[in-house]
Amino acid sequence: MTDELFDLADATVRIARVILDTPVPHLDREFDYEIPDGMDGVAAGVRVIAPLAGRRMRGWVVDVARTSSHPGRLSPLARLVSDVPVLRPDVLQLCRDVALTHAGSVSDVLRLAVPPRHARVEQSADPASRDVARVPAPDGGWEEYTGGPALLRHLATGSTPRAVWTALPGVRESRPAWMDDLAVAARATLASGRRVLVVVPTVREAGQLADLLGPIAPTTTYHADLPPAARYRAFLAILRGHADVVVGTRSAAFAPVPDLGLAVVWDPDDDTLTERRAPYPSALAVMALRRGCALVVGGYSRSVAAQQLIADGWAKPVTAPRAVVRSRTPRVTVPDEEDLRGAPTRLPEIAFRLVRDALRAGPVLVHVPRSGWLRSIRCADCGHRVRCRHCGGPLELPGSGPASCRWCGRPQALACVSCGSTRLTAHGVGSARTSEELARAFPGVRVIRSDASAGVSGTVDGSPALVIATPGAEPVAAGGYSGALILDAAVATARPELAAATVTLDRWLSALALVRSAADGGAALILGDADPVLGQACVRWDPAGFAVRELEERTDLRFPPAWRLFRLTGPAAELGAIAAAVAARGPAGLEVLGPVDDTLLLRVPRGEGRALAMVLRALQRERSARKEEVVRVQLDPSDL
Secondary structure, three states: OOOOOOOOOOOOOOEEEEEEOOOOHHHOOEEEEEOOOOOOOOOOOOEEEEEEOOEEEEEEEEEEEOOOOOOOOOOEOOEEEEOOOOOOHHHHHHHHHHHHHOOOOHHHHHHHHOOOOOHHHHHHOOOOOOOOOOOOOOOOOOOOOEOHHHHHHHHHOOOOOEEEEEOOOOEEOOEEHHHHHHHHHHHHHHHOOOEEEEEOOOHHHHHHHHHHHOOOOOEEEEOOOOOHHHHHHHHHHHHOOOOOEEEEOHHHHHOOOOOEEEEEEEOOOOHHHEOOOOOOOEHHHHHHHOOOOEEEEEEOOOOHHHHHHHHOOOOEEEEOOHHHHHHHOOEEEOOOHHHHOOOOOOOOHHHHHHHHHHHOOOOEEEEOOOOOOEEEEEEOOOOOEOEOOOOOOEEEEOOOOOEEEOOOOOEEOOOOOOOOOOOEEEEEEOHHHHHHHHHHHOOOOOEEEEEOOOEOOOEEOOOOOEEEEOOOOOOEEOOOEOEEEEOOHHHHHOOOOOOHHHHHHHHHHHHHOOEOOHHHOOEEEEOOOOOHHHHHHHHHOOHHHHHHHHHHHHHHHOOOOOEEEEEEEOOHHHHHHHHHHHHHHOOOOOEEEEEEOOEEEEEEEHHHHHHHHHHHHHHHHHHHHOOOOOOEEEEOOOOO
């Protein structure tokens, strides 16, 4: 370093240990700097500017000491950005655990955990800290679940149980019933003088929960969709204990909640709960690493990762007895060929019959896996998929105007490049065209479309209507839907990803859970050549049994989560060198698959996952120090 230096023999010298905000792996460590005279306010957790190799870099102070292990002289800090300690020690430890588990850099994780500073908000925010406002413990609750009352007792007495909760379906007022159950668990935790953190897939669900929990205790929503100033204001409120309940999306998994007693992850199979930035952790992975608090992993379905936690003995299942499940679920039918009698499989006569009958009692939900009008077009003569003539991307018909490519956006002439035919057929029908078809089939019936392009509706009233929605955009009907159609079932499971079946079941059950019970006339059809295993899991409403079987199959096949699998992406030559290095250093049971093209897979028994992550971190640092290309590393990728 070329900056001003000093003699460590001076007993008045104070040392700041800093983690620099840099994506360079070999700089992923603590650096020691002098704290210059007059730079007051430097303490663990504050942001600073520090010199390195002639540049000034942002960083976080993680400790202040009197001695340094550095053998030479130290450079002074360049500037104190703020004297607000935004990095709590427990959050720093969580970030280190996430980085170690995922073979990533601590600074990468810190960027996920600590939002950018907003100076004006920081100056106007209330700096005072606040203790938890205790509330009375709930009088009962969760009696429908085996193990439910015991879970509440543990929460109310300050224990830290870990549970996998398979929630019952149903609607109370205009919200899913699971939210009311969660409010009871939150009250039990608050009664013990501890706070609550809830992570859900969507901002809409976060808002609904905040409205429900707000009257119980001070509640804050925290998610990446907030404007920068509002997000930083919420972050500071959480940090200082102004919120006893925090509800948010995946970024809230790192929220600096003091005195945290209960962490909840709802619907961990939803792909929005997996981070898109390095080191790509899921909300469940982060929340499971939080120390000193209870954890509840909930959903209508049961995540295979959550089932692994049960199999490991790390968490206990909380489920309802079969008699209770049958009393709360709709009558779900998966028609076979005899039922269809050669009718079109997308909207056969039995579907129209169910809709006509259900509309007499209330709204009907139509679940469509894709938005848009026509998402895929095939040749009616040869069956070849019609693709873009310029880039090979898929074509889409918007409903009005010419077809266009979904990749490059260029307008297209509709003709098969394989045989030249202009006779085309729809293969991927979206929510827009489905809405038009049903509007023509049921004239005079109100049609509501809920998806990303038309806008997502939060609730609908209980009057007759057709509600066409894509996954995750299903509005809650007051009193529940009287009926439901799950369309294009084969499309949902046609993806090659390992998680396709579990994600599909999760989406179907989330939609079916909004339908009234069979005793109240609720009925649903799953149409479009549904996978028999998934269909029967819905008919029996047995997500736990499906998760057990899925985990057994993955164990036999050595797939995640039974085994730990890292996917490395980069140039083939680089991956070949990494494969050889990992094979020489890797832990027991290591299997090297590839590299093939730009992908290398490394897998080990579950207990050796952290050891392999440490090897990969060391290799990334070595390659970075030699200025070699650093490859992308993902642990148990959801799109495998």
